[in-house]
Amino acid sequence: MNPLGRSGVRVSGLAFGAAGIGNLYTEVTDEQAYEAVDAAWTSGIRYFDTAPHYGLGLSERRLGAALRDRPRAEYTLSTKVGRLLEPVEAGGDDLADGFAVPATHHRVWDFSADGVRRSLDASLERLGLDRVDVVYLHDPDDHAEQAFREGYPALEELRSQGVVGAIGAGMNQTGMLTRFVRDTDVDVVLCAGRYTLLDHGALTELLPAAQDRGTSVVIGGAFNSGLLADPGPGATYNYAAAPDELISRALRLKAVAERHGTTLRAAALAFPAAHPAVVSVLAGARSAAEVRDCARSFATPVPPDLWRELHAEGLLPDAAPLPVRDPP
16 A cells, blocks of 8 residues: 555555546436445445536535545545636536536636635535545646646645645646656646556656656546447547547457456556556446446456467557566
8 A cells, every 4th residue: 555645645456536426427316426435435445536626516525425424534535626616607507518417606727826725625615524635736737837836836835734635636648747746746646548558658758757756646547438448339538439440449458358358347447557656546436336346347357368468469568567467
């Protein structure tokens, strides 16, 4: 189990990504959301990740309620800053931003020091908690100057004051995350979709830099938003319709996995978890059944011969660590 920073905050193994219980794409009831969190807890998951962006705060409210009676010292919770939720007169829905919730608020990008503090205060209120363990700057792609000049120092100050345990950045790209690792004192970065069976981009700079600096990496989007969970017509990749070439590649990966007596889901979760810089793999789920499926997949052995075949067929880069090695 690896620490996230000087605070001793810890995460390991499989983690619960809470965008789904914020009504990502489709509606989930309160009961289904709570059952999903209960299933995660029963499966041994102790790291939970959320954000104000997910369902305009719905994910945070549901996650906080579902964890309220759990021993606080026994789990790690992360949320994010960078989008303030400003109330608006209700009208329509939020599906344009991906969430099946009423459009009661609109998001305002704000990586200023004041914005970071206001965002965290609002998150704590929605979660019903007096502290969170990890805070990420969320998607600062188009706000780099403000994020580095104001947002990051604000998080550093909150960490030094003991308000948060660990700080970092969460993005769907590797370039800026590598800059955070090299140029700041972040404890952890959350890299979504860039270290998977289909996308090995984090291997070039981010993961080596994190290893050199001792920065923890959490991998999100191990299924590339769906394609590696269930490849075929209509599958999604990076939250859009998957191109035919990637569907074909995913089906080849699935065939190899099944030929070796395992599943594509198991291989997709095992692959990023094997890198020595990676401390946890986030799996998004919206139901107890999905959580249990992810937990089973994560625990499913993946034969070493599968990885050898993927390397031999050019489906994995040589630099990728093998998730399972032969016994000595």
